[in-house]
Amino acid sequence: MAAFIPEEKVAEIREKTDIVEVINDYVQLKKQGRHYLGLCPFHGENTPSFSVSPERQLYHCFGCGAGGNAITFLMEHDGLTFVEAIQSLAAKTGTELPELEDQYPGEREQHQSKKEAHQMAAKFYHHLLMNTEQGKEAYDYLTARGISEEIIEEFQLGYAPERNNMLVQLLEKRDYDLEEMEEAGLIFRQESSWQWNDRFRGRVMFPIHNQRGQVIAFGGRALGEGVPKYLNSPETPIFLKHETLYSFSKARQAIRKQDEAVLFEGYMDVIAAWKAGVKNGVAGLGTAFSKRQAEQIRKATDKAVIAYDGDNAGRSAAWKTGDILEKQDIDVRVALFPAEMDPDDYIQAYGAEAFKVQLSERAVPFMSFKVQELRKNKNLQNEGDRLAYIEEVLRETSVISSAVEREFYMKQLAEEFDLSMDALREEERKVQKKEQQEKAAKAPSSAETGKRWRSGALPKKQVSMRSAYENAERTLLAFMLQNREVAEDVKERIGGEFNIDAHTALAAYLYAYYDDGHEPDVSRFMEYVEEQELVNLVSELMHLDIPAEISDNEMSDYIEQIKIRPKREELLQRQKQLKDAERNGDSETNQRQLLTRIMELMTQLKKN
Ligand SMILES: [Zn+2]
Structure with missing residues (x-):
């Protein structure tokens, strides 16, 4: 999928772009000294903590830690790819782009046509629902469940007709490769007759979108007694179920603004909630809630409410989902519905306001929910x-x-x-x-724990009271970002031996960036870094007020602080172990060994 834009063009666009102008389209900015301030579009707030620096062409939020340059802003805010963000900025700055060349033409086209076919199928189903006699039963079914035309439009709902091969015919007419459409999950070959058939027939259709809002799959609900009641597209190259959340692209903004996500079991719940004014709702896709889904949510917020069905299956699924969310450092609450009701039923029975109260005031902390379940x-x-x-x-x-x-x-x-x-x-x-x-018995390797922060489980931000070694690492990294020699010097002296995982990762990117022959350029480096959490860190570091130069003495100080940190930790740990050993009356040899190590560490630390 990687279309290629020549580096000179990217540089030209970066040069012409003014970040203040770009962000002003989304956020009202006020000049304050050297910066512009506004309300952060990535988290809900009433006092501005979102700062844009025209000098550095970077933004940073002191509230939620979001940060980056104009390109990454568009990628994060609008869910664009890098190429799309560049195209958008090219249009804005009146820069002409060459025809996009594909780096991997084969792969791109394949996925492209699968997605295009889905888009076309969605339009086709939607048209049948809205404008034809065939679609009337489905239309009436939706109306009876209180779903208005406005909602039908909003979610692009549709109807797949009873007849065997209407979509097949349409795809054929548009020259799609049918084998490939089978791989995309839209059609299949009947074993007995070897005829192509539509996968979805006689169903209300719910398009499923990827993070960028492209249709990649469908969910279909049978009208009447059709079996199964709910049918989803199979797993395909463009539809990875454990990575997809229903309606996430639509809900992302609201999740960020309200700083909370609501998790439902089914798409009807998401739609009913939307109608009731709850726009930060998403749903899994029939498979168990996964770590990857939790990671996606964690990028937008650190709070979630689980609103599953009130029956036993719903409650036991809520427990599992809650465990997965908590592991990603998400603060979880559970909304409880009566045993025989799902959220959609609840809204129909008690109305939108009661439903919202259920999600807000009446949702209980995850632990309380577990206690209730254990009592049962x-x-x-x-x-x-x-x-x-x-x-x-x-x-x-x-x-x-x-x-x-x-x-x-x-x-x-x-x-x-x-x-x-x-x-x-x-x-x-x-x-x-x-x-x-x-x-x-099954302890994780240290390599795994070292990677843990990457999986989105970032340690909670510590805004103040950073310890000396942490400040040392941050300051050094800030210098390294702006000065190649400093980076090379640090690489030689400590390499990747930072004490904070994110710092180690950032340094690794930085070393590679300079090794690739790039010059110091923070904005460009941000595009080089693949993880948004690290981009945020870079922008945070660039908002530190550091002088232009660093002296050799200062540098040695910082490096010492970084180096002695693990020894300090070990010392504290050994001292504690010795105390325990004494209290428990452990063997003399054991105690003596601990004591020796403690003395060693103390001598080493004294030297510094
Ligand atoms: Zn923010």
Whole structure:
């Protein structure tokens, strides 16, 4: 899919573009000293923390950490590809672009025609629904469920007719390769007759879009008694189910603005919620909620409400989804619906306002939801059940990272069963120990943990109170971004030995960037970096006020601070181990070994 634009053209467009003008189309900016300030378009806020620097041609949000240049702004904000962003800026600056050459023409065309065919099929189905006698039953079905024409247009809903091969005929007429259309999931070959058939027949059609808003698949709901009730496109080269969220391209803006996503089980729920004014809703596609889907959500927000069906299957799916979201550092709440209802039913029964309250005030923290679930089918008067319940709750609380929250649930337990907090803490330690033993068998490698931040699980931002080594790393990186010699010097002295994973990754990109023969140019470097989180970091670093030059002494200081950090950590850890060993009466040899290492570390640290 990579169309190729010559580097000189990109440079010319970058040169001609004024970031203030570009962003002004989306955000009202006010000049303040050397910067422009406005309300961040990437997260909801009432006081401006979004800053644009005309000097550096960069933007940075002090609230959510978003950042980049004009090109990355368009990519992030409008979900454009690099090439599309360049095309948009070319149009804006009146730059002529050469005909786009394809780097991989074969691959591009293949996917291109699959997507085009989907787009065409969506229009075809939509036309049948809106304008033909055949589509009337489907139209009436939607109207009966309270779905207006406006909503039908908004979601491009359609109708696939009963007849066997209407889409096949259309594709043939437009010269599409039918084998390829089979691979795209639109049609299939009947085994008995070897005839081409439409995959979707007699169904209300829901186009499924990728992140950029292109149709890549369909969901179809049977009218009447058709089986199965819901049929989705199969997994294809353009439709990877575990990477796709229904309606994400439509909801992304609202998710960012409201700083929260709502997760539904089905597309009808998303549409009904939209109609009720909830526009930050998305849904999975019939497969279990995946880590990749959670990562996509994490890029737009760190809060989510799970609004699944109220039955047992819905609740157990909500638990699994919640676990996956929490692993990506997303703050999860669960909206509870009556057992026999899905969100769509709920809206029909109680109206839009009640539904919104259900999602906001009445949604409970994930942990509370789990506690409720654990109580089910247990008789807490019975001692066995009670003990099992307490252990299960402690198992869940023991992994909560917030001490305040953990304390809260333990207090609840203590009060309910008239237990002392000490007894509960003791019990929690036992549970933790058990878990650790279970985990020890399958411990993740250090390489894996090092990569963890890449998967979107960024550590929560620490706005203030950075420690010395962290500041040292940030300052050095800021210099390295602007000065090739500094970068080379640092590479020689510490290479990738930064203490913060994101810093290591950034340095690696930077070394490679300079090795490729590029000159220092922050804006250009941002396009070189593939991960948005790192682009954000670069823009944050460029908003640090650092002097133009760094002296050798300063540089050595920073490097020392970076180098001694792991030793400091080890020292603290060993000291703690020694204390534990003494308390537990461990063997003399063990204690002596620890002591020796501690002395060693102390000597090394003293030298610095
Ligand atoms: Zn922001």
